[in-house]
Amino acid sequence: MFSFLRGWNRRSSSTDIVLVDNDQDSDMLPSLESSDTYETSKAHLRDELRWIDLFIRAQTRRWQVLIARHKPEHLWGMVTITEQEVVDYLHSPFIAPDDLLDALEYKLEFDWQQASRLRDDIARRVDNTSDETLLRLKHVESLFGLSDYEKCVLLIALLPELDSRYRRLLAYLQDDATCRHPSIELIQQILHPVGDGFAAFAASALLTHHLINLSSDNLRAMRFVQVDERIVSYVQEQDTPDKRLQPVVTLMNPVLYWDDLIIQPNLLSQLQSLTQWRSQNTQLGLTLYFQGAYGSGRLAAAQAMCAELDMTLLVVHMDDALRSPETWELFVDLAYREALLQGAALYWSDCERLLEPEHPAHHWQYLTAAAERLDVMTIFASETAWEPTGRFHDSRFVRLDFPMPNYGLRRQIWETALPSLSEFRPPPPERSLLAETLANSFQFTQGQVHDALVTARGIAALRDPDRPLLTASDLSEACRRQSGARLLSLARRIEPRTELTFDDLILPPANMRQLEELRGRIRFLSRVYSDFGLERRLSLGKGLIALFTGQSGTGKTMSAELLAREQGVDLYKVDLSAIVSKYVGETEKNLSQMFMQAEDANAIIFFDEADALFGKRGEVKEAQDRWANIEVNYLLQRLEEYTGVVILASNLRQNIDDAFLRRIHVIVEFPFPDAQARSHIWQGMFTPQIATPPPEAIDTLAAKFQLAGGNIKNIVIDATFRALESATCPEPEITLRHLVIATAREYQKLGKPLTRGEFGDEWYQWIQEDIL
Incomplete structure (x- = not known):
């Protein structure tokens, strides 16, 4: 390096080089330390500054000869030209701006020769220094590919940041007391023996990576050069991230390892292979795209990779980044610069925000271009898929899918995350059974599980702030709350009636056995597909579709409520008026949104009066028939893709399209109740808070x-x-007459005639007196 100084041998000197010291006024420099290596980065920086100081000394001598000797002290620092300066100019030959008179050049030779010898000594000591000693200035030079000239510029601009004497000296050299940073013109003069560096400022790595900042003077040569604050702190061995990034990023020293990850084995193997490749190819670019739902383990996987590679992880929080006052391009540049300085991988969270159609496309384009250009291990985390187009031709790009955990992984997540038994209200639940129940009921990611535990502790604290002990019910309620209510626009949540049980359901024994079979299938749905390997055999149809058939009022909705409550999940009744649209394509769009939200909500979906959506496809006679059939076909597809429980309720089984019937796993028939069943229903409706007619009278009504x-x-x-x-009296009583009159009103609602033959003489007389 710096071979341009090697030829200065016209004059030798035995004068020792002296150290620049704030308390020393000598014009000479003391000798260097005798060590052959650098023990600290600070020692190396001090020698580099001592070296560049020799060029500033030469410039000071030049200034004294050309300008200062003709300028009175009282005019120093003022923009004035003396008469003597004008006379000297008129009597001197033309000299190009980058040339020096031979006599002046000879006068400056001494400082340049000293710099040449010092340069050799610094280079020797750097070569002998162990790689374990991080020389920060050298590291900056290597990281950002600085040329020799750019390094000199950086050193000159560093001096006034580190030593107040240079702020005064630079003001003197520019004949302006307000100029405490070097201008481009002054730097070019100082580095005269190095060569013309004006072109370097036009396309400089110093500017590209924001290592220096230029003032906004209209005349480019007069723009002042100032080292960026983060670079000043870095060479001074401070590792706090750039203050412009601090509200937006988190610097992590990962403590997670492969054994801590609860993810699919094949995904773990892929991550380990990529990590091994990266450890052997540290100078090659690697960009990873982690696609998965919230809490699916993407950040944990990034931490495990960094722990294996002995790297820190710089996490950018996208929502905060988009609110940053800095321009997007500057923010991205600063983030990558910080990752380079820290030797960190860069993790961009929530990248789906940048991929939204309404978001400016150039943001994502600039970010991916930076990832491709720079040798930083970049990880994009997003919930939406993306593949590069016109990018990453010369660097490695890998997309990894983080799927929703299957039943086995969910059970493992719950077993790991559940608090100790001492945190539960006595008697505590059986830990493995609780984990099994929650894993089967809620398709949660690891992040959602931890969020649910926070919510559960809040529920317990509301019940007893002094002793917030958990219950299994707290966890189920917390999971339902975490599932959210995003379905409210397309479906209605049915509040469970806690006082009802399956014993209150009046069905014939054969039909009750059908319902019991359905209960078992819902309870073991996740285990069957996960533990017995069926999940790997099937690409579709991993959910459960049940059909409830029977007339209105036979118990279909009540049964759906009881099934949802038994599983500890919500029941959502689909609002067909919100789903079905007269506009082409809108129904499919609403169905897609509804099923996506249902998967997030971990709910049982209940289609009441399903004939409207699941009816038989007709012959295509008009354009609207074609679109109607397309809607049915799309619904078939989404049903097969759905991994949860769907219950269809229909008054007539024969109205359901045959294609739907083939995909239905369980059919439960709700027959019209006979006299005995109706008697049980009548009796079950009465409450002990009010007196009722005798059982014989109720049996008569039922018959x-x-x-x-x-x-x-x-x-x-x-x-x-x-x-x-x-x-x-204070205690009212429901009489037989009340029930007969109420029955007559129900007949009127149903459009049935009120006849003497139907009701009998006595009851018909009551109807005439009270209604007719």
Whole structure:
């Protein structure tokens, strides 16, 4: 390096080189330390500054000869030209700006020769220094590919940042007391023996990587050069990230290892192979694209890779980055510069934000261009897929999918994350059974599991702030809350009725066995596909589709409620009016959104009156028939892709398209109740808080009126209101007359005639008196 100084041998000197010291006024430099290596980065920086100081000394002598000797002291620092300066100019020959008079050059030779010898000594000591000693200035030079000239510029601009004497000296050399940083013109004069560096400022690595900043003077030569604050702190052995990045990034020293990851074995193997390749090819670019849902282990995987590579991890929080006051291009440059200085991998979270259609496309383009250009291990984390187009032809790009954890992994996540038994209210639940139940009910990622635990502790604290002990119910409720309510726009959450059980459901034994089979399939759904390997055999159809058939009011909705409550998940009833649209393509769009949100919500989806969506496809006679059939085909596809539980309710089984029937796993029939079943329903509707007719009277009603459970419910509610209205004592009573009149009103709602033959003489007389 710096061979341009090797030829200065016209004059020798035995004068020792002296150290630049704030307390020393000597014009000479003391000798260097006798060590053949550098023990610290600070020692190396001191010698580099001592070396560049010799060029500044030469410039000072030049200034004294050309300008200072004609300028009175009282005019120093003022932009004035003396008469003597004008006279000297008129009597001197033309000299090009980059030339020196031979006499002046001879006068400056001494400092340049001293610099040449010092340069050789520094180079020798650097070569002998162990690689384990990080020489920070040398590291900056290597990281950003600085030329010899650019390194000189950086050193000159560093001096006033580190020593106040140079701020005064540089002001003197520019004849302006306000100029405390070197201008481009002054730097060119100082580095005269190095060569013309004006072109270097036009396309300099110093500017590209923001190592220096230029003032905004209109005349380029007069722009001042200032070293960026982060570079000043770095060469002074300070590792705090750039203050412009601090609100946006987190610098992590990873403590996670391969054994800490709970991910698919094949994904773990891929990560380990990439890590091994990176350890053997540290100078080659590597960009990884981690695609997966929130909490799917992407950040943990990045930490494990960095721990294996003995690297730090610089995490950029995208939401904060987009709110940064800096321009996007500057922010990206600063982030990559910081990663280079820290020797860190760079992790960009939530990159799906940049891939949204409404987001400016150039943001993502600039970011990927920086990842391709710079030798920084970059990891993009996103929930959406992306493949490069026109990028990464000369560097390695790998996309890895982080799928939702299967049942086995979810159970492992819960077993690892569940708190100790001492944090549960006595008697504590069986840990493995609780983990199994939660893993089967909720398709959560590891991040969602930890969020649910935080929510559960908050629920426990509301119940007892002094002793916030958890229960299994707290965890189930927390999981439901974490699943969110994003389905509310397309479906309605049905609040579970906690007082009802399957014993309250009145079904014939054969139909009850159908329902019991469905309960078992829901309970072991995840285990069957995960533990027994069926998941690997099937690409579609991993969910569970059940069909409930029967007339209205026979218990279909109640059964769906009980199934959801037993699993500890929410039941969402699809709003068909919000799903079906008259506009082409809108129905499919709504269906796609609904199923995606349902998977996030870990809910059971209930299609009531499913005939509207799942009805038989008809012959295509008009354009609208074609679009209707397309909607049915799309619904078939989304049903097969859905991994949760879907319940279809239909009044008539024969109305369901055959293609849907082939995909249905379980059919539960809800027959119209017979007299005995209706009697049980009547009795089950009454509460102990109000008196009712004797059982014999109820049996008579059940035998006489063929009504479904839903109609019986309406009658009992109506009769209760009538009992309160006609009560003559504090304790009202539902009489047989109340029930008969309420039944008559229900008949009217159903459009059935009220006849003497149907009700009998006595009851019909009541109807005439109270209704007709």
